Amino acid sequence: MAQKSRFRPTARHSAKKSPAPSKRKKLTAAEKERSTRPLREDLVLQACLEAYALVRHEGRLSDRALDFTLRRKANLYSSERRAVAERVYALLRRQRTVDFLLSRAHPRFETLDASRQDVLRLAASRMLHGELLGDVVRTSSLASSDASALSALPQAAAALEALPEKKRFPIAASLPDFLAEKFLALYGKDAARAAEAMNERAPLTIRANLLKEDRDALAKRLGAEQVEVKPTPLSPMGLHLETRLNVFSLTSFREGFVEIQDEGSQLLGMLVDAPPTRVVDACAGAGGKTLQLAAQMKNRGDLHAMDIDERRLDDLKKRARRAGVHNVRAQHIPAEGAEVDAALEPLVGKADRVLVDAPCSGTGTFRRKPDARYRLTPEELEHHVARQKLLLERFSRMVKPGGRLIYGTCSVLREENEAVIEDFLSRHPEYTVRPVAELLGAELAAKVGPGPFLRIAPHTHGTDGFFGAVLVRAK
Numbered sequence: 001m002a003q004k005s006r007f008r009p010t011a012r013h014s015a016k017k018s019p020a021p022s023k024r025k026k027l028t029a030a031e032k033e034r035s036t037r038p039l040r041e042d043l044v045l046q047a048c049l050e051a052y053a054l055v056r057h058e059g060r061l062s063d064r065a066l067d068f069t070l071r072r073k074a075n076l077y078s079s080e081r082r083a084v085a086e087r088v089y090a091l092l093r094r095q096r097t098v099d100f101l102l103s104r105a106h107p108r109f110e111t112l113d114a115s116r117q118d119v120l121r122l123a124a125s126r127m128l129h130g131e132l133l134g135d136v137v138r139t140s141s142l143a144s145s146d147a148s149a150l151s152a153l154p155q156a157a158a159a160l161e162a163l164p165e166k167k168r169f170p171i172a173a174s175l176p177d178f179l180a181e182k183f184l185a186l187y188g189k190d191a192a193r194a195a196e197a198m199n200e201r202a203p204l205t206i207r208a209n210l211l212k213e214d215r216d217a218l219a220k221r222l223g224a225e226q227v228e229v230k231p232t233p234l235s236p237m238g239l240h241l242e243t244r245l246n247v248f249s250l251t252s253f254r255e256g257f258v259e260i261q262d263e264g265s266q267l268l269g270m271l272v273d274a275p276p277t278r279v280v281d282a283c284a285g286a287g288g289k290t291l292q293l294a295a296q297m298k299n300r301g302d303l304h305a306m307d308i309d310e311r312r313l314d315d316l317k318k319r320a321r322r323a324g325v326h327n328v329r330a331q332h333i334p335a336e337g338a339e340v341d342a343a344l345e346p347l348v349g350k351a352d353r354v355l356v357d358a359p360c361s362g363t364g365t366f367r368r369k370p371d372a373r374y375r376l377t378p379e380e381l382e383h384h385v386a387r388q389k390l391l392l393e394r395f396s397r398m399v400k401p402g403g404r405l406i407y408g409t410c411s412v413l414r415e416e417n418e419a420v421i422e423d424f425l426s427r428h429p430e431y432t433v434r435p436v437a438e439l440l441g442a443e444l445a446a447k448v449g450p451g452p453f454l455r456i457a458p459h460t461h462g463t464d465g466f467f468g469a470v471l472v473r474a475k
């Protein structure tokens, strides 16, 4: 990034991807007027500052901070709420770049108070995303010395470009140094492209609930709700929403025809290929994949959904009810100690499939959680890896002879993926790798790419980053 072209005026945030109002629903005269009205920039700025400060200075998660702020700002119109979310996310994605540029462009940036710095950060980020200097200055309530710093951003960007690659890349990609190193090692000459794609806005993707109808029927149903969709290129049950809207407000959602799920997550779910017998989803969370597995099982057999987080399991139960899923048994399990063994004992050696969708660094989902990268530390990554190895070991005990163990993460890092599998196989000669191509079918396998594992990422597949491995236990 940080080529001078970044400062060329390109599409504006809301102008670029806002749905055509007429496509969505018939607007009342008042709504029509509001949707075409210019943003009340002072209110938008206040809301951006509040949400951003909650993330940057108080360590809140970005989605929660935005939710919290926007709930309190009930007077904002939907176009303004969208602008707040887009601007805050855009800045979080480019935070390190923006800070570097401002520290070059503004002689006293580091000594300014936090809120003045944040006003400047938001303004610089908008320029970085293609808005015009004049528009940004006019709508940003900047002190005049701060406004002139913005006009020095292109020179600061040139200074960034002139840095040696090892220094430039982490700043340009807006990644912590240790992660940037890992990206370079993993992707080599494609590292910049990989990081760029992780800094793009993610598509809004849904999965058709195949217990009710297939994706073509769902696309028609959504069309009747004035929602434009496009089939996902890889998953046969996915649709990208072309219109930005609140999915929860759709009748199709409330009636259980739709689940929000990234296309990559759907592909990982497909690897389970769950028969209608006994299946365990060991880290089920709120059930994104559990519901997909229930559909694979045609709502028959026993699907054991386990997690240590009771609240997520409560969500799972609600989602299962909405989706018309009847074969799930949600089980809250302890995280550690002898009680874990006792909780799993009845299923030891009994499951045809065990999915371990392990907690991970989330490096594959940075486009949705742009602040996550700044929280991740090398120590935390080590902790994730140790836990992944432990969980794979622990839950593998439930796989019956001839059954399959499916391991997945939403990380792109080898230490959380291939290395965890290698470690497991070194201690378990009774398991062999089943190449994912055999489960996905020739056509899809060709699109997903070579190798025994599922390894997808935003820059290569347009999905979130996911890893999946299928291990078969000898009979």
Ligand SMILES: C[S@@+](CC[C@H](N)C(=O)[O-])C[C@H]1O[C@@H](n2cnc3c(N)ncnc32)[C@H](O)[C@@H]1O
Binding pocket: 265, 282, 283, 284, 285, 286, 287, 288, 289, 290, 306, 307, 308, 309, 312, 333, 334, 335, 336, 357, 358, 359, 360, 391
């Ligand atoms: C990647 S998330 C799962 C996402 C979920 N499968 C989905 O598709 O929506 C990992 C989950 O592992 C759970 N977890 C963490 N430690 C665990 C443990 N010791 N045993 C079981 N689950 C655990 C977390 O609570 C979290 O819900």
